[in-house]
Amino acid sequence: RVHPFFTEKPKNNSMKRSIRWISTVDSVLFGKSSGNEQGRSKIAAFDLDGTLITTKSGRVHAKDENDWQWWHTSVQSKIENLHQQGYKIVVFSNQNGLNTETRINGFKSKAAAILSQISIPVCIFAALHKDIYRKPSTGMWDLLEKEANDGVIIDKSNSLFVGDAAGRQDGWKPKLKKDHSCVDRKFAANIGIEFKTPEEFFLNEPKAPFTWGPFDPHIIDKDSTLNIPELGPKPHVVVFVGCPASGKSRFAKKYLVPKGYIYVNQDTLKTRNKCVAVAKEAIEEGKSVVIDNTNPEASTRALYIRLAKNAGVSVHCLYFTADEHLSRHNNYYRALNPPHDREVLGDIVFRTYKAKLQEPKESEGFDTIHKIPFIFEGPDLEGWQKWWI
Template identity: 40%
Template sequence: MTSPKAGKRKHSTFGGPVSPPPLRRKVQSTTTQTAVASFFTPTSQKPPEKIIWQERAPSDDTPSTLLVGKYIAADDSASTTKAGDSKRNKIAAFDFDSTLIQTSSGKRFASDSADWKWWHPSVPGRLRKLYLEEGYRVVVVSNQAGLTLKPDSKAPKSLQTKVDSFKAKVSAVFNQLDLPISIYAATAKDIYRKPRPGMWTEILDDYDLQPSEVDFEHSIFVGDAGGRHAEAGRPKDFSCSDRNFAENIGIKFYSPEEYFLDEAPKPFTRTFEPSEYLPDSTAKAIASFTRKNDQDLVIFCGSPGSGKSTFYWKMLQPLGYVRINQDILKTREKCLKVAEEYLREGKSVAVDNTNADSDVRTPVPVCEHNDAVRAFNKSMNPEKRSILSSVAFRSFTSRYQPPKLSEGFEDIIEIAFKVRRL
């Protein structure tokens, strides 16, 4: 998957240092002496803010969806390693929740910005060693779907409160580390969201690193979404997005247990294995597709993102087939009308719709992957289709019925999806 050029820097705000106070009983006041003193301190006498916040967008004409925070350490004299390196080309990237920190309350989601503790006591020391002794650039890369950076005027104030709370929590965590470190938080389902590589592209751009300069052999990504199986009372991972993110970039993946506790790797299952869809003899068979009749009606049947339109543009259009597509014509009735007109004119027609009527031939995760690749690559998306929600794929799965010759088809040809180089 290719990634677009880094989006323009839309907006900057500043977040101040927040130290996580100990959990208090309900009867105690939530106002601290430090907060009172800070309130009455003149601005000119307050210490400089330690985190610079920015909001970024995938492109100039889209809203901001990436929140970036850069922590300025109190003493950055160790910005070069002991060996005197001026440019850190080894990157140690970490997920945030359930990797560096967890809730101190035991809840799944933090109740406020103070509801956190280190995932394990060894975490801060390990991060300091990476930066101060081993010459790594340390960054945090996190999906934060619960945040909205630009809520409209009618949106509840709680949306902005969530952003403020997240910034305060990050400030508290980074204050305890006090190392030059940055966080990248993807808030939307776009090129920035893991496992897509948009945040990695931003990291390289921010630290003025060309891909050829990165030490991929020693760079790492640590995250809890590794597709691990349930075992010994531990639930299975909610996804494999962190492992896939590392795979897309080309760096080593570790779970928090492997990296911080030296545990052995656990069994895992990817949502889909990319190597299974690389070109082989099937791809050659597709390339040799030929017309059998002077006039054909070809009806595609497959999930969104299964490769129907690509098959049409690569195989059928060169053979003179005209295309019927409901995304363009909008209604089923219009599709039927236009198809009938083409057939009366003696043209061969390809109906490029899902045509679902409960087993899907191309797995849903593959189709979701293909949909994202199409949406974020202009050369593969001439019709400028936006990314689909997961509902579109689940809906097709529930409605699908395999076609039968008894319906009147001359042939039913099943084509397995394979990656095709452009």
Template identity: 35%
Template sequence: MKRAAPINDNKPISPPPTKRKIQSTTSSKAVANFFKPASQKDPDKLSWRVVGNSLIIGRYGPSGPLPQGRTTPVKIAAFDLDDTIVSPTGSKWARGAESWMWWDPSVPSRLRSLHDQGYLVTIFSNQGNISLRDGAKKGPKGQQDTASFNNLKAQLGSVLAQLDLPISFYGATTQDRYRKPRTGMWDELLEDYDLQSDGAVDLSQSFYVGDAAGRERSDKRSKDHATSDRDLAANIGISFKTPEEFFLGAQPELYKHVLEPKQWLKTERPSVNNNGHAPASFRKKHKQELVIACGSPGSGKSTYFWHVLEPQGFKRINQDILKSRDRCLRVARDFLAAGESVAVETRKNWIKLAQEFGIPIRCIRFTTPARLCEHNDAVRALNPQLMNPEGRAMLPGIAFRSFLQRLQEPKLDEGFEDITTVDFVFQGSPEQQAVWSKYWVSKFVT
């Protein structure tokens, strides 16, 4: 037997420790609804769908073209999600019902106020960390959602339930037309609410709020990672505010666009003509020539070929089309053997081939800046009907970084007869120019 401890009557008696009270996020209404028969249960307020295995759309509130009582023209208040409406409580990209907090305590009341003022409130968010393609296991009810998608739904379900307002969420998961600053999510919103006709949206009263605004680092925050939120608003034609400006009343800060496409429409950039460089207006000099085009992907080599070289009889050798270097060499050899002039896009192997046939070698150096090349590539890939006759896919960022790392400026002593320097000049119809002038790159890699 254990001996009982002696009792000390003089020692104060401590009360038992109190248990920590955990506050439930489940409302009494939700509990009551849970115990109702299925036929009497309230329908879910939040519905989800996926467009093109790419765009996630969540809609909280009533279905239908427009919330009841709202007439056109409609004022739209659009927001980014992360670091605008919510902030993470742990890892930056963690998702879950309890992984977030309001970016500022005023957020819920401001959003409710906008709704009361007749605004259609929506969220546009780039969600590149959400996978819709992995784990394509099929259960008894069809294909199951991925874990990352389920986590996002849990977080948005919690956020929107606390707001309890009619709100739509649009999340772009891939590098396609939906990703900001491209306007695909805005276009989808207009279609969902039947607002595609002229005058259906009051653009002068609509706005977008987001943190990707191109601001430099301050004592209160780090440098903005991009300008995609500011650029989206500009592409749509609505005003823009940062979260600090909208929710806290802060003064606008200086910002800088990473690339301003319209500047390249206004500025004449004459090509140089020195150190052995030929005049920028390239003209064929000999019956048979081999021309090497030196420039980054997206620098304008294809357009230059169609407008300048092809009319002069040059045959194009392009590895993106022919798919392998060996095939390019075989096709070029056949053209040269038939007496044709050839235009190629790399220097390796081609100088030796031209020397083998005893024909002059000329070089065209395209000077388009790296970020403008990224822009051109995105415009081309995302506008297949208007700007992409060859059906080119968008290139990964490493293609542009790799070119810069490997670039060695061409020199006459390599065997070139001359070097023509070509600066970028946009060429296209007014419709193509209007599309090209918008912002297309979410985040530059160069």
């Protein structure tokens, strides 16, 4: 006779819970753990790493798909209680490191192991690329609304998001370092729902001080207008200096090219020598020219200053003063919004510009130098003022 211990099926079927992966968007993994559930108006959403789970090894990043444990012993019961209160449980995670099929499959196995220990249905979204689906952009939330909630309208006033990337600084709690970013708090703010940290939600700790970061798109003068400098008689040479995504090309194409300036840009012409050659040809033909490059170094600017002096025409510098933080914000905004004709630039280009920058001086040979602040002139100020990084 076989003892019942070996033949009885476990009463809790949660250990058999699996994930059905649904192919909706190439850059997002979207899965639902098994279980029949209709859409719900209240959403309780969570980040994954550092919020629901942490590494078993104590490392910052998991060494493999098995290196995880619950962030706190209360996580499972808290989530299940929320579901009983009528909340739909959703996980939103940035997973930019899943850049091979092996890593993607490892993440899927890990997600299945995690959700198998929760007795209620859960939706999980993982953003794989730096696009509109990556937090703090709201693409994953938009997918939830459009494709994963059975058409039920979400009540944002009764929904929340819990995440550890909350902008807390060094020492926000004894012996703890600052958060790696503020994207979870920004994600919730972009959506318009309540935000809590894991400590606040699971441990009922008081709110900790935080900072949004070095740039806040909400703090701008909406009534500011650009003062277009008067550069004197033509022909002349205009040399731009400015961080990538600081508004140089927009300025040139809106204010100078329509006035007959020859447009010189290394992204288009590919080499500095070609830029110099096109500028020289324009000057020889009696035309004004605008050099739309970052030009952080005096030695590069000297090429165009010498060109102007040799031709006997004036040379002016327009110095775009947007710093790297504002420019990085613009970088993501212009790449992730229509007309989608720009790529997201890597952070290295902003660090390189900052490291090389020698502020322009009239002693270099410029006839005038004009500082041009960044002022958003597009039609979608509300969109620009969302958090993009």
